[in-house]
Amino acid sequence: MEYYVAGSNLFNQWFDDLDFFSEFRKMSKSEDPNFDFRLANLMQINWSYNIFQLRKNLYLLGAFDGRKIAKKIDIPEECRKSPLVAGNDYNLVIGHNNSSALWILNLEDNSIKNVYLDRELPLELSPKRNKTDNEIQKLVVNNFSCLYLTKGKNVYSGILPSYIDTSHCNGHIIDVACGYEHYMLLTSTGYVYTWGDGRRLQLGQDDTSNLETPTQVEALAGIKIIKIKAGGWHSMALSEFGDLYVWGLNDTGQLGIKESENDLKSYALPKLVDLYDDNEEVHLQIKDIACGSKHSVLLLEDGSVWTTGANKYGQLACPQYPNSKNFNKVCVIKEACRLKCGPWTTVVVCN
C-alpha cells in the first residue's frame, strides 16, 4: 500500500515536522521502526489522529491527547479476522464482520464498553427489523453522528445504537455516510436517501427542512448511483456512468461548480458537475470520490486527481490557491486506486 498525502499534519500524524503538506507527499517509512506505512491499512483520518491497522493491532498516529503518539491498541480477539474501526475526538469504535458486538474505547480514560446492536432496543419498537442478521458490515463515526450498516441491511445510528427504519427504501442498503449533521443511504438499486439537518441544503430535497426519516432524493430518480459521500455540510453522489452530482453548502467552493464560482451559491438540489482542464471539457470516467469537511476530491480513470474547496491546510494538494471554487486537476498518480479524506486531509491510496 502506498499513500500520497496532502493537508493537515498539525499533530505530526504523518511523522513529519511540517504542519501541513501543500502538495502530495508519498509516505514510506515512519520514525517508529515497528511501523511501516506501506504495510499498514489506513482505516480513518480524523482531526488530530489517523487510524491504521497493521496485523493484529490498531495504531493511532497523531495526538488525540495532545502529545505526539504512535499508540498501539490490541484488536479484541473476536474482531481480529476482519476488524471494522472508526473513531472521533473522544471514542474509538471497533467492530467486526461476523458479529453484532461493538467495542467502544474511550480515548481519554481508555475504558472499554461493549454494545450489541440487537440487544439495546426492545424489539417491539422496531418490528420491521431483520432480527436474525445484525452482523456489522460498515461503520462510520464522527463527533456528532455515527451509522452502522449490517449484513442484514439494517441501519443503526448513535453511539448507543438505535434502529433506523429503512423498510420503505427501494432495494437493500449497501452504503451509509454521515456529514456533520446529515446522513445518507445508498441502496442496491442505486437510490439515494437523506435525512437529518437540512438548513444548509445538504439533504438535496430542494429546501432547508430537517427530516426525521430517510427520504429519497427525488431529483436523482432514474439515475443509478453507485457511490455516495458526505462532507461537513455537502453531499456527493457518483452515477454508474461516472457522472458526479453534488449539493449542499458551497461557501468555500466545495461543490466545485464552475457556473457558481463568482457567487459561491449553495445548491438545494443535486447538480451535475462538469470538469474542465484548461477550459476544455473533460469526458473521462470518475473512479472514486471523497470529501473533507469543506473540500472535495475526485479520482479519474486516467489517475488524475481533482480537488476543490477549502485549502487553508493544504488539503487541495495545490499550493497556488487559497480556496478553489471549481475542480482543478492537481496531479496524475497512475497507480492510484482510491481516495480517502479527513476533515482537512486528502489521501490517494495505491495498492
Added chain:
Amino acid sequence: MSDVLDLCRKFELFLPNVELSLSEVIELDGCTKSLLNHFIKNPNTLNQRTLIKIQAIIDYMHEKINIGNWKDVKLYLRKTITISSYLKLLIYWKDPNNPMDDLLKESYKIIDFGLVFGCPIENELQLLQKCAGLLNPYSSDYVSEISTNTIKLKHNEVNVEPNKCNTVPVDVMDCPSMESFYTNRILKEKPVVLINCMNNWPALTKWNDQNYFLKMAGLRTVAVELGSKYTDSDWTQKLMTVEEFIKDHIYQSNGPKGYLAQYQLFDQIPELKADIIEPEYCCFAETENPIDVMAWYGPKGTVSPLHHDPKKNLLSQVVGEKQIYLFPPSDSKYLYPHDHELLSNTAKVDPREPNYEIYPEYRHAKAYYCKLKPGQMLFIPPKWWHFVESLSISFSVSFWWD
C-alpha cells in the same frame, strides 16, 4: 517598540485567570485540551511556529459551533474560541518585529472574531473587551479623521417634510413619574414619546462628532446590513471596520445603503456604554432576562419596514431624526403581513405611500406618527407595529425588555 513589549506584558497578566478557566472547557477533546493547557502554562512556547496550531483550534471550533442551532451550541466550544483568540493575540504581541499599525489592525480582527463567535469565560468575564481596551489609547493614531466641512454638509442635508396625512400624533410626556409611566403606558400598552428623560446622557454631546466613533472604534469589525430594507432580495450583511462603515456608508452613498442595525455594539465596545444611561423605566420587567441594548447607526434614508417585536422597546434617539409610524396589534388584519414564517412579523404595506389598490383594507388602519428628535425616547409596546425611517444621519439606541 517598548509600547509593544509593555502591552504584551499587560496582556500576559490575564494568563492566571485564563488558566483557571480551563476547568470550564473540560468537555473538550483530549487533544485540544492538552494543547491549550500546554500553551497557557508555557507561554514562552507561543510563537509563529505554534500560531498555526492555535489557528487550527479556532478553525475546528468554528466548524463545530456551526453544527446545530446557534442557541444550542455548547458553551465550552465558544469558550475555547475566546481562550484561543486570546492566545493568538499574545503570539502577535510577542513578536517585537511587528509594526504597531499592523499589530493593532490584526489584534482588533482577532478580538472581534473572538467576541462574535466566542463567549465570556467565568474567571475573566471581559477578557477580550479588556484586551481591546488596552489597545485603544494607541489606535486613534492610525485612523484618519473626517474633515469638519464634510460633516457639516452631510448633517445639514434637507429633510423632506414627511407625509403625515391621516395620522394621529403619538402622545408626548415630559419626564413622567415611574407610576404614571407604568399605569398609563406599560399596563395600557400605549406608545408615548418621552421628552427630557435622557438629558444627562454624555452621548448627546459626544456622539454628534462622528470622529468620536472613529477614535473610539475605527479599527473594530462590525456586521453592517447592506440594501435599502431587509425585505429586499438583494439585502445582505457584510463585516467591515467602523472606519470603513463611516467613510463609505455614512459620509458617502454611492453603493448600497449601509445600516449598522440591531447591533450589540455596547457588549463589543464597553467604553461606549459609559456614554448612555439605561432608562429607569426598564425596571418594570416581568422576567429576569437581561435588557437587550442595541445600536442603530446609519445615514439618511435607512428604513426598517413595518414590523413588530415581542418585547417592550424604548427607542432612544441620540443623533439626527427619525420618523416612525405605529399601529396597534389589533390593526394586523389591515396591514398585510408576509406569508413566510420567517417574515410573519413584517407587513407589506409602506405607510409612507400606501397602495390602496393592492392593500384596500389598509384604509381602516389607524396610524400613529411621530418624528423623534435627539434627546427623545419612544416607548413601543410589545407587538405594536412600527415603521422607522431616518431623516438624517442617525444614531439610536434601543432597550428591549420583557
